[in-house]
Amino acid sequence: MQPPFLSLTLKFHNLFRDDLLKNETFNRMYKNLVIYYFSGTGNALTAARWITKSAALKGLNASLIPVDRFKKPSFPSQEGKTLIGFLYPTHGFSLPWIMLKFMLVFPLIGKQDAFLLNTRAGMKAGRWFTPGLSGMAQLLAILVLKMKSFNIKGLLPLDMPSNWISIHPGLNEKTVELIIERCRSIVENFSEKILTGKRTYKGLLSLPIDIAIIPVAIGYSLFGRFILAKTFISSSDCGNCRLCEKRCPTGAVKIVDGRPYWSFKCESCMRCMNICPTKSIQTAHSFVVLIFIVLSFIPYSFWLSAIISKYLPGAPAVASNFLYDASRWSFKMLFIFIAYHILHFTIKNRSINNFFTYSSLTRYWRRYMAPGIKAFDFRQKE
Numbered sequence: 001m002q003p004p005f006l007s008l009t010l011k012f013h014n015l016f017r018d019d020l021l022k023n024e025t026f027n028r029m030y031k032n033l034v035i036y037y038f039s040g041t042g043n044a045l046t047a048a049r050w051i052t053k054s055a056a057l058k059g060l061n062a063s064l065i066p067v068d069r070f071k072k073p074s075f076p077s078q079e080g081k082t083l084i085g086f087l088y089p090t091h092g093f094s095l096p097w098i099m100l101k102f103m104l105v106f107p108l109i110g111k112q113d114a115f116l117l118n119t120r121a122g123m124k125a126g127r128w129f130t131p132g133l134s135g136m137a138q139l140l141a142i143l144v145l146k147m148k149s150f151n152i153k154g155l156l157p158l159d160m161p162s163n164w165i166s167i168h169p170g171l172n173e174k175t176v177e178l179i180i181e182r183c184r185s186i187v188e189n190f191s192e193k194i195l196t197g198k199r200t201y202k203g204l205l206s207l208p209i210d211i212a213i214i215p216v217a218i219g220y221s222l223f224g225r226f227i228l229a230k231t232f233i234s235s236s237d238c239g240n241c242r243l244c245e246k247r248c249p250t251g252a253v254k255i256v257d258g259r260p261y262w263s264f265k266c267e268s269c270m271r272c273m274n275i276c277p278t279k280s281i282q283t284a285h286s287f288v289v290l291i292f293i294v295l296s297f298i299p300y301s302f303w304l305s306a307i308i309s310k311y312l313p314g315a316p317a318v319a320s321n322f323l324y325d326a327s328r329w330s331f332k333m334l335f336i337f338i339a340y341h342i343l344h345f346t347i348k349n350r351s352i353n354n355f356f357t358y359s360s361l362t363r364y365w366r367r368y369m370a371p372g373i374k375a376f377d378f379r380q381k382e
């Protein structure tokens with residue numbers, strides 16, 4: 001039996017606590033959600049749409065903004081608390097350059113709550129769903145956003161169906177369906193937390209592996225992505241509809257001499273290859289092999305070491321090693337650029353074109369586009 005004064009105090013206390021809790025939830029609640037996304041084949045866009053749907057159900061004003069060919073990042077002025085999301089695929093264990101650039105030039109808007117979601121290469125082996133690898137796809141973004149005073153509330157790597165069809169066939173419909181269903185429920189749980197102001201950092205679970213593969217990620221960002229940009233060709237089936245040029249997120253595809261040409265701005269996001277109505281865009285695998293063979297026969301390493309030791313005889317080992325590596329890779333890049341130029345003009349010849357088309361694995365492989373996503377979803381706004 002409690003003395004009457006104690007029961008009264010407890011009642012007051014509970015009343016006060018309930019009010020506090022209500023206030024806390026109220027303060028945490030967002031009024032707006034702004035999602036900036038980059039998506040090659042619709043996986044990140046699909047995840048963005050799931051989150052937006054959950055936000056709309058909670059009564060938030062939600063905006064979905066593609067970063068494709070952005071000129072100046074804009075932040076819509078809104079009343080009330082706003083949560084900002086950045087969604088993008090993982091490319092070469094890093095984030096696509098266009099997304100990194102977008103974050104770097106994003107205006108300083110003070111302490112804002114934000115979350116990151118990077119889609120990765122999800123696959124299925126028997127009964128098991130296999131994950132992709134983030135590398136520095138989140139770590140680098142965290143660094144940039146922290147520099148911009150963002151308050152990071154959530155990190156989610158999401159293993160959507162892999163779209164990297166230059167290196168493997170597109171997944172079959174059933175597998176895609178199962179992976180998508182799994183991801184949808186992961187995103188729904190994530191949205192439930194993030195939209196109500198809770199913190200969730202699933203992305204940190206693979207931190208040791210992510211840190212270990214950072215050197216590979218740096219190699220991809222400095223060289224890999226430029227090399228990949230020079231592996232695309234269009235076959236003789238190309239109807240010159242220019243859809244690849246119109247829908248390219250970075251404006252990297254140009255029509256040169258009546259056929260698409262991929263410049264170094266290409267992110268290898270796989271969009272052009274997968275939206276092409278005649279399936280005429282291929283990865284020229286035999287060109288890659290040819291380049292590899294020729295480069296392994298050119299004695300450029302010998303020349304470079306000779307030049308460095310002649311002109312910088314007393315340079316410390318670290319400096320000459322760095323110079324050697326930098327000039328070796330610059331030479332390779334220049335070589336690939338020239339060889340790709342030659343390829344572009346020689347495939348005008350039907351027999352040469354057929355050789356590179358029919359020796360390409362993508363000619364025989366299934367394509368990939370996230371279910372329900374069409375080329376129209378990637379139209380560029382004026």
Ligand SMILES: Cc1cc2nc3c(=O)[nH]c(=O)nc-3n(C[C@H](O)[C@H](O)[C@H](O)COP(=O)(O)O)c2cc1C
Nearest residue numbers: 040041042043044089090092093120121132133163
């Ligand atoms: C060029 C390229 C590089 C990729 N690198 C990785 C990677 O390092 N790790 C990974 O898990 N997935 C990687 N992927 C797979 C994509 O990140 C994954 O399929 C993603 O869900 C695609 O999303 P999107 O459709 O929004 O572009 C890569 C795909 C491409 C095309």
